[in-house]
Amino acid sequence: MHLHLGEISDSFAHSVHQDFQENTQVQFPVPREKGVGGSSLINCMLYVRGNKRDYDQWVDNGATGRSWNDVYSYFLKAENNTDPEIANNGYHSTGGFLTVSTPPQTNALKEAFAAAAPEVGYDHRDINGEKQTGK
Numbered sequence: 001m002h003l004h005l006g007e008i009s010d011s012f013a014h015s016v017h018q019d020f021q022e023n024t025q026v027q028f029p030v031p032r033e034k035g036v037g038g039s040s041l042i043n044c045m046l047y048v049r050g051n052k053r054d055y056d057q058w059v060d061n062g063a064t065g066r067s068w069n070d071v072y073s074y075f076l077k078a079e080n081n082t083d084p085e086i087a088n089n090g091y092h093s094t095g096g097f098l099t100v101s102t103p104p105q106t107n108a109l110k111e112a113f114a115a116a117a118p119e120v121g122y123d124h125r126d127i128n129g130e131k132q133t134g135k
């Protein structure tokens, strides 16, 4: 069994693997934003809008006009979702400049995670839907 523990240093995030069978720890560096293009150059391209409570907290701290209700319509306006199952469910839209698609490929590990989640009480959800987490 492997467990990921995050550990941030100045220029690298070190991912720590704990191998319980071998009882060893292995570290490997995960590059962060110091290349030309920053984090935008190296991210995983998952389409995640952020959490609505963060937007609302920013307004509480003075960012007038940046509440979730202020920005939400712009997320919809920007999006061109190609997945017919979710494109028009109220949390997505089509026709914008930013094409968002559900990855067509899968693998055994991804399927195993998705199958295991409900067994421990997590729903398998759209991260940009009503709730962001599976709980």
Ligand SMILES: Cc1cc2nc3c(=O)[nH]c(=O)nc-3n(C[C@H](O)[C@H](O)[C@H](O)COP(=O)(O)OP(=O)(O)OC[C@H]3O[C@@H](n4cnc5c(N)ncnc54)[C@H](O)[C@@H]3O)c2cc1C
Binding pocket: 031, 032, 033, 034, 035, 036, 037, 038, 039, 040, 041, 042, 043, 044, 045, 046, 047, 048
């Ligand atoms: C490995 C990884 C995976 C990720 N995956 C996802 C994902 O799948 N989906 C998602 O939504 N988000 C993801 N993120 C987060 C996302 O990439 C960032 O939130 C986003 O790129 C930030 O964009 P930005 O324009 O604010 O900053 P950046 O793209 O980081 O741009 C900041 C730029 O400013 C430059 N800079 C910094 N300080 C100075 C200075 N003093 N002088 C001059 N230049 C400076 C940096 O070099 C950099 O080029 C990921 C991040 C990482 C690291």
